[in-house]
Amino acid sequence: MLELDFAYFNLIDNEKKGLIPKKFWLELLTPIFFRPRLESLIDLRELESKGCNILFPIAINHLDILSFNTFKNVIDKSLNIIGKYDIDYMAVDRNLKPYLLEAPEKLVFGDNFIKALANVLIQNLLEKHPMKKIIVIGEPLDFYEFLEVIASYGLPMAIQNYNPSQYELLVHRMLYENGSAISNSYICPDDWDKGHLVLYFNKLIDGLSIIMPELAYMEFTNKRVDIKESFKNKMLANHISIGINSLAPIMETCLLSKRGFSMHNGEKGKATVPLKGKDFLHLQAIGDKLGLWGNFLDNGI
DSSP, rough: OOOOEEEEEEEEEEEETTTTTTHHHHHHHHHHHHEEEEEEEEEGGTTTTEEEEEEEOOOHHHHHHHHHHHHHHHHHHHHHHHTTTTTTEEEEGGGGGGHHHHOOOOOOSHHHHHHHHHHHHHHHHHHSSSSOOEEEEEOSHHHHHHHHHHHHTTEEEEEEEEEEGGGHHHHHHHHHHHHOOOEEEEEOGGOTTTTTEEEEESSSSSOOOOOOTTEEEEESSOOOOOOHHHHHHHOOOOOOOOOOOHHHHHHHHHHHHHHHHHTTTTTOOOOOOOOOOOGHHHHHHHHHHHTOOTTTTTTTT
């Protein structure tokens, strides 16, 4: 049997036409003709990982009419497939996250990889350029713990978004429990200046159009990612689309497959406890050992 470290669940790119998009036919035919299947292997030897692509052969717009239970059965069948190969985690395209709000713990969307990557890029920037302020737009998973890590760099922080009131308690806690210099407001580009670092997190909305070349801007949306050309070619050779939506979950599962070594004092083994809080720092450390982050540095995000 194949020895695999991870699986990647995604959909076909093209949209099927005719009667299939009608809910009745889609519900009827999905268990028969549109079952998930192991489509291809993914060879990421540079990360000491091998995986497989689990394909569900429908288009993403069809999920809008597919019932919750039918899609849940698809996910369960996919997990049964990876179970045969003793795979602990299944990476899932981040575009599918809104359809999987009650996702099993084995599903990985790449949230912790994104935070680890953001922290790597921030550290790299601060080593090279003096910065005056960090502005965060959007909210990564476990936001408070991420802010605690960012606050440790000693720069004033500003949370800017379309609904500042929802972050009042968080800001109060950062101010009075941690002593962090942090503010909360609506998005205000007029206040941005040279020496400011803007971090943009949003799963569903594209990034900002920045016309200030002196502004440091890092974007973590589903569509955008900048990586070295050689690494990009390796991903494309494995039929992996180049975007955070696919790269983040795949990279996170690769790192998680090495997590047992990292988190058990050198003892070889698996650690399948879900990542929480500041656990993304463990992923960052594993990425350091594998030499992963060099593929993302000096490219911007």
